Amino acid sequence: MPAYNEEAVVGDVVREVLDKLPGVHVLVVNDGSADRTVERAREAGAAVLDLPFNLGVGGAMRAGFKYAKDAGHRYVVQVDSDGQHDPAGVPALLETLRDHDVAIGARFAGEGSYEARGPRRWAMAVLATVVSRIAGTRLTDTTSGFRGAGPRAVDIFARHYPAEYLGDTVESLVLAARAGCRIAQVPVSMRVRAGGVPSHAPVKAAVYLGRACIALVIALWRPPLALSPEPTPTA
Amino acid sequence: MSTVTYVFGIVSALLVLFLVLDLLRKRRVRERHALAWIVAGVVALVVAVFPGVLTAAAELLHVDVPTNLGFFVTLVVLFLVSVQHSAELTVLEEKSRTLAEHVALQDERLRRLEGRDGAPPRHHDDARPGSGDAR
Numbered sequence: 001m002p003a004y005n006e007e008a009v010v011g012d013v014v015r016e017v018l019d020k021l022p023g024v025h026v027l028v029v030n031d032g033s034a035d036r037t038v039e040r041a042r043e044a045g046a047a048v049l050d051l052p053f054n055l056g057v058g059g060a061m062r063a064g065f066k067y068a069k070d071a072g073h074r075y076v077v078q079v080d081s082d083g084q085h086d087p088a089g090v091p092a093l094l095e096t097l098r099d100h101d102v103a104i105g106a107r108f109a110g111e112g113s114y115e116a117r118g119p120r121r122w123a124m125a126v127l128a129t130v131v132s133r134i135a136g137t138r139l140t141d142t143t144s145g146f147r148g149a150g151p152r153a154v155d156i157f158a159r160h161y162p163a164e165y166l167g168d169t170v171e172s173l174v175l176a177a178r179a180g181c182r183i184a185q186v187p188v189s190m191r192v193r194a195g196g197v198p199s200h201a202p203v204k205a206a207v208y209l210g211r212a213c214i215a216l217v218i219a220l221w222r223p224p225l226a227l228s229p230e231p232t233p234t235a
Numbered sequence: 236m237s238t239v240t241y242v243f244g245i246v247s248a249l250l251v252l253f254l255v256l257d258l259l260r261k262r263r264v265r266e267r268h269a270l271a272w273i274v275a276g277v278v279a280l281v282v283a284v285f286p287g288v289l290t291a292a293a294e295l296l297h298v299d300v301p302t303n304l305g306f307f308v309t310l311v312v313l314f315l316v317s318v319q320h321s322a323e324l325t326v327l328e329e330k331s332r333t334l335a336e337h338v339a340l341q342d343e344r345l346r347r348l349e350g351r352d353g354a355p356p357r358h359h360d361d362a363r364p365g366s367g368d369a370r
């Protein structure tokens with residue numbers, strides 16, 4: 001659970017996850033927050049990785065995957081710390097991870113309140129189309145931060161989770177797909193974001209699309225990574 | 236070319252060389268970073284002392300105006316140095332990212348181990364090295 005200045009909600013989110021999903025181990029990666037995110041998360045019963053400075057979501061995720069690997073956890077599910085992901089969707093992700101390496105929690109069409117419009121919407125559509133082709137499966141929500149990783153993906157993400165712009169969403173998928181991971185999409189419902197309305201300004205959307213395309217091209221250009229042979233999913 | 240510009244060129248080249256060598260001497264710049272600047276400074280000095288070198292080189296390459304060759308070479312040097320800096324910056328960023336991860340992982344581990352003992356290690360009487368961690 002990557003967290004950046006989420007003191008207001010992180011405690012409740014952690015409590016909800018522990019409440020709804022007994023037996024899980026919750027790790028909050030504090031991405032250099034200036035507030036009391038760390039204390040709130042610890043009070044709620046989560047283990048906390050406290051990064052000394054901000055690394056971005058990708059940086060926080062790699063640290064989290066390293067932690068999971070060191071601790072011997074085989075399945076990792078990433079949940080946003082702002083409460084927009086309903087932990088009730090986690091079992092569905094884990095179910096998919098039985099025969100896949102990466103499971104993406106995609107928003108139901110129409111359900112949830114997150115609605116991108118205009119240029120940003122087709123920016124996301126373009127990304128979804130291209131990444132779908134690379135992954136060899138239909139993905140509609142490539143920028144979702146609600147996703148699960150099985151042993152092979154955990155291993156690769158612990159070493160190579162990209163920290164670049166959009167690396168945490170698009171490039172990580174491309175990287176996993178090209179390494180031979182099997183990716184699948186799972187429909188989940190999402191809730192209203194507590195704060196931070198995504199921008200719809202056309203210039204910003206254009207910049208977003210441009211940077212996303214560059215990130216995609218670079219991701220495709222890089223030599224593909226090899227999956228390490230030892231950990232194979234046995235489920 | 237007047238004597239003034241001639242002397243001005245030589246003094247400038249010497250200043251560049253002096254600055255770089257001084258930084259190198261004070262260990263403010265590592266030798267592998269200073270190398271490009273030293274080479275550039277020496278070339279500038281040679282050209283300043285013997286302007287004929289530049290003219291001859293320009294003729295050899297069929298460059299009509301010798302100073303243009305000078306500008307071109309300068310640009311190439313500056314470009315290469317800044318590309319090298321970008322590459323090294325990336326390496327450094329990756330290193331500090333890895334260090335940050337390690338610090339966070341160690342912190343968490345330390346906290347966990349201290350918490351398990353119930354007291355900070357300072358007050359721990361039988362703290363033999365390597366005894367507590369049974370992982």
